[in-house]
Structure formats: C-alpha cells, structure tokens
Amino acid sequence: MAARIQISPRPKKGEVVEVRVLIQHPMETGYRRDDVGHLIKRNVITTLSCRYDGVEVFRADLSSGIAANPYVQFYTVAQTSGDLEFYWVDDEGKQGSERTPIQVT
Amino acid sequence: MRRRQFLAGVAALPAAALAQVDPLDPLVWVVTNGAPVKQGKVTLTLPQLADNGNSVPIRIVVDSPMTEADHVKSIHLYSEKNPVRNMANFYLGPRAGKAEINSRVRLAGSQKVTAVAKMSDGSFWQDTAAIVVTLSACLDES
Amino acid sequence: MSRAVTLALALVLLALPALAQQRAIPLAELKSGSSFLGADLRSLQNDDFANPGTLWLERGEKLWSSPAGAKNQSCAGCHQDAKTSMLGVAARYPKVDAESGRLLDLEGRINLCRTRRMGAQPFKYESEELLAITAYVARQSRGMPLNVSIDGAARSHFDAGEKSYRLRRGQMNLSCAHCHEANWGKRLLSETISQGHPNGYPVYRMEWQTMGSLERRLRACLSGIRAEMLPYGSPEYLDLELYLAWRAQGLPMETPGVRR
Numbered sequence: 001m002a003a004r005i006q007i008s009p010r011p012k013k014g015e016v017v018e019v020r021v022l023i024q025h026p027m028e029t030g031y032r033r034d035d036v037g038h039l040i041k042r043n044v045i046t047t048l049s050c051r052y053d054g055v056e057v058f059r060a061d062l063s064s065g066i067a068a069n070p071y072v073q074f075y076t077v078a079q080t081s082g083d084l085e086f087y088w089v090d091d092e093g094k095q096g097s098e099r100t101p102i103q104v105t
Numbered sequence: 106m107r108r109r110q111f112l113a114g115v116a117a118l119p120a121a122a123l124a125q126v127d128p129l130d131p132l133v134w135v136v137t138n139g140a141p142v143k144q145g146k147v148t149l150t151l152p153q154l155a156d157n158g159n160s161v162p163i164r165i166v167v168d169s170p171m172t173e174a175d176h177v178k179s180i181h182l183y184s185e186k187n188p189v190r191n192m193a194n195f196y197l198g199p200r201a202g203k204a205e206i207n208s209r210v211r212l213a214g215s216q217k218v219t220a221v222a223k224m225s226d227g228s229f230w231q232d233t234a235a236i237v238v239t240l241s242a243c244l245d246e247s
Numbered sequence: 248m249s250r251a252v253t254l255a256l257a258l259v260l261l262a263l264p265a266l267a268q269q270r271a272i273p274l275a276e277l278k279s280g281s282s283f284l285g286a287d288l289r290s291l292q293n294d295d296f297a298n299p300g301t302l303w304l305e306r307g308e309k310l311w312s313s314p315a316g317a318k319n320q321s322c323a324g325c326h327q328d329a330k331t332s333m334l335g336v337a338a339r340y341p342k343v344d345a346e347s348g349r350l351l352d353l354e355g356r357i358n359l360c361r362t363r364r365m366g367a368q369p370f371k372y373e374s375e376e377l378l379a380i381t382a383y384v385a386r387q388s389r390g391m392p393l394n395v396s397i398d399g400a401a402r403s404h405f406d407a408g409e410k411s412y413r414l415r416r417g418q419m420n421l422s423c424a425h426c427h428e429a430n431w432g433k434r435l436l437s438e439t440i441s442q443g444h445p446n447g448y449p450v451y452r453m454e455w456q457t458m459g460s461l462e463r464r465l466r467a468c469l470s471g472i473r474a475e476m477l478p479y480g481s482p483e484y485l486d487l488e489l490y491l492a493w494r495a496q497g498l499p500m501e502t503p504g505v506r507r
Contacts, residue, residue, distance in 0.1 A: 154285070160456070
C-alpha cells in the first residue's frame with residue numbers, strides 16, 4: 001500500500017512537530033453494492049500506529065467512518081534523531097508500513 | 106389544543122438540542138465507565154456544509170499542557186447517524202506535545218458529531234458540532 | 248479585380264470559419280472547475296501533500312521508469328526525465344496521431360506508445376496503472392494553458408464533438424450545453440453547476456472516492472441525465488474531449504484535480 005509521510009525536516013530538540021500521513025486504501029465500508037447488487041465486503045484499516053525510535057507515540061483505531069485514502073495529522077515532540085515508523089493493518093489482515101527519518105538539531 | 110398552548114409547550118422543550126453524548130450510551134460507557142462527561146476543553150471543528158459526505162475535514166483540539174502530569178490520553182469520535190457510530194479513537198500521551206488531530210471522515214447525512222477526550226486525571230470532556238451533508242446533485246453510475 | 252486579388256480574397260473567405268469559431272463562454276469568463284468547489288476541496292487540491300491524487304502521481308513516477316513489454320523498454324528509456332520531456336504535452340491533447348490518423352487523448356497516446364514502441368500490453372481503461380501514468384504525465388503540464396489544435400485532420404472530430412455537446416439525450420432529454428453553457432453558476436440541489444472544463448483531469452473525485460479519467464466523468468454525466476453510458480474508448484468521447492479542450496482553451500491545467 002502506498003503511503004506518504006510529511007514531517008518538518010530538521011526540527012529543534014523539544015520542538016512540537018506536525019506529522020502528516022496519507023495512505024492509499026479504499027476503506028471499503030461494507031455497505032456498498034456492486035453492479036449485480038452484491039454487498040462489497042468491508043475492508044478498512046483498523047489500526048494505525050506511529051513509533052518514534054521504537055516507542056509508540058501515536059495510535060488510532062479507524063473505521064468505515066474515516067474517508068477513503070485516509071489522512072491523519074497529529075503532533076509529536078522532537079527528541080532524538082532517528083526514524084518515525086508507521087504501521088497499519090486492515091480487515092483482510094494486510095499489513096503496511098512506511099518510515100521517514102527525523103533529524104533533530 | 107389551542108395555538109397558544111401548543112406554542113408554549115414547544116418553547117418549554119429542553120434547550121439541550123445539541124445532542125451531547127449520552128454517558129449511558131454503551132459505546133461511551135466502554136470508555137468512561139459511567140463517569141460524567143463535561144462540556145469544555147475540547148473544540149471540534151467541522152464545516153457547516155460538506156462539499157461531499159465521502160470526505161469531510163475534521164479538527165479536534167483539546168486544551169491541555171500535554172505534560173507527564175497533565176495530558177490527553179485518548180480522544181473518541183462519535184457519529185449520530187453513521188452506521189458505525191464510534192468513528193475513530195486516537196491515543197495520545199505526553200510525547201504528543203500538542204493535543205490536536207486533523208483527519209477526513211465520512212458522514213452519512215446531516216448530523217451531529219461528538220468528540221470525547223479522556224484526560225490523565227481520569228476526567229472526561231466533550232464537544233459537539235453539527236454539519237449539513239447533502240447528496241450529490243446527479244446520480245453517478247460510472 | 249485582378250485574378251490574384253480574387254484568389255487571395257477567396258482564400259481569406261474560406262479560412263474565416265476556422266478563425267470565427269464562436270465561443271459560447273468568452274475567454275475572459277472562463278472558470279476552472281476548482282472555482283466551483285467549496286473552500287475545503289479547493290485548498291485540498293492545492294495541498295501538495297494531502298491531495299489524494301498525489302498517491303497516483305507517486306505510482307505514475309515509478310511506472311515511468313519501469314521497463315515493460317517485448318523490448319523491455321520504459322517510458323524513461325526514450326523520454327528521459329518527464330519533467331522536461333513531458334512539459335506542455337498534456338495541454339495539447341486530444342490530438343491526431345500523424346502515423347495512424349486517429350484522434351487520441353492522453354490515455355490513448357500512452358497506450359499507443361506501449362503497443363507500438365514498447366511491445367507491451369496496453370493498460371486497461373480506468374486501471375490503476377493507466378490513471379497513475381496519465382496523471383503523472385499530465386502533472387508535468389500543471390499551470391500551463393490548454394492549447395489544442397482543431398485544424399486539418401482534427402476539424403471533423405471537433406465538429407462531431409460540438410454536435411455531441413449540443414445533442415439532447417437520455418430520459419431527461421438534456422444536452423451538455425443545457426447545464427454547462429446555459430446554466431453554469433446556478434444551483435442544482437446544493438451544488439453550483441460548473442462550466443464543465445477538463446483542465447484538472449485525471450481527477451480525484453470525492454463521489455468516486457478514487458482517481459478517475461475524463462471519460463469516466465463523461466459517463467457519470469450521461470448516467471446523471473439518465474442516458475446510456477457509451478463504452479470506454481468510444482470515438483464519441485474523444486470527439487467530445489477535443490471540443491471540451493478547445494472550449495477551455497487558455498485555462499491552466501490543474502492535474503491532479505480534486506472534485507466533488
């Protein structure tokens with residue numbers, strides 16, 4: 001699954017940094033019907049978590065109430081240089097991940 | 106019923122028309138365990154009119170210093186009319202620095218959305234916002 | 248009058264129809280679809296990170312450099328960096344292909360390259376790959392004005408496209424012109440009718456919850472007026488796309504657009 005992460009490239013230590021993530025996923029609600037009238041099975045990202053150098057700093061339970069190709073923006077405090085890793089899993093059990101480096105000055 | 110009596114009756118209806126989350130609602134009880142949910146600290150922002158119900162921008166801001174001693178533990182989002190009423194839960198903590206979430210949600214028609222924040226001291230706060238969501242002008246079967 | 252002058256005069260008179268093609272909406276009044284959006288979707292389109300279409304752009308960029316087909320060639324193999332080689336290209340489509348004489352939109356042109364030059368299978372209409380590569384190529388013309396030619400071989404397609412634009416169809420017996428020429432700016436339920444320009448395509452349409460082509464949007468309009476949706480690849484769509492591009496001439500491209 002394609003995903004994009006945007007974060008301030010070189011934050012200062014202690015700075016509150018904005019983190020934005022956009023994941024390509026249909027977030028199929030399970031309420032839509034196909035051309036012949038059959039219900040299209042629900043498939044949404046159920047959990048999204050963000051780890052900063054291995055420590056979880058943000059987690060979200062999502063549902064069909066979140067728009068397709070989910071976009072989430074939150075904040076985290078820049079502490080050490082390292083990696084910001086995103087993990088997510090959907091109803092079909094498919095796992096996705098994406099990472100971006102964070103350089104703290 | 107006389108017209109005057111009827112109008113007086115209507116005026117006497119409770120002013121709490123902005124449906125706040127019911128603390129006894131099982132979905133909310135799971136989070137609060139029956140604790141009172143107070144108005145304040147939370148600001149939920151939705152547009153007045155949605156461009157399209159499939160994707161509506163939402164902002165939740167909680168007034169909190171986000172320190173180890175005093176921070177937001179989680180934010181829970183509830184819909185009045187969606188088939189899945191607990192839309193999302195966001196788990197924060199002192200490492201967040203700021204209690205603000207922005208996302209895009211699906212809304213099945215005009216309704217009220219409520220955000221409930223759970224604080225580190227065990228208190229619960231909420232805010233509600235109303236939005237008008239209309240159907241697309243033309244049927245699209247492409 | 249001398250023979251030379253008579254001849255010159257005749258030539259000028261013959262050329263006049265092409266020059267004098269009337270525009271229903273004058274150039275100065277042209278408005279992109281994005282100006283009919285609410286503030287939220289308009290700012291989403293301009294957000295280079297959050298615009299959902301950018302997910303397809305990323306895939307398109309990868310496809311650009313991916314070898315395919317019998318010749319194991321990629322787009323990059325011939326065209327190198329898309330940012331330079333594709334600059335302004337999308338703004339000139341639909342266009343008649345000199346070799347085959349066919350009118351092609353950008354999707355058709357990409358598929359023709361795949362079959363003719365790469366020996367690869369064409370991408371299916373509305374497939375994720377075709378949307379991604381078309382969006383990527385069109386993105387390289389973002390900000391550049393639409394500039395299609397309706398001369399020579401394109402003229403008959405243009406005329407057919409205009410006829411199609413003004414043809415009443417469907418249960419509602421409406422033509423494109425009824426909404427987008429005669430009533431743009433007015434309300435239809437809670438939406439404002441746009442002028443119906445193609446300068447943002449392929450777009451991320453909220454109603455589809457995904458990326459889609461101009462052909463898909465035309466099909467959506469047809470279903471909206473309860474008319475039969477022509478199959479993808481119908482020549483009528485291409486003629487209509489040429490007319491639409493001419494009609495929007497001068498409007499800057501906005502791919503990837505965001506629409507309701």
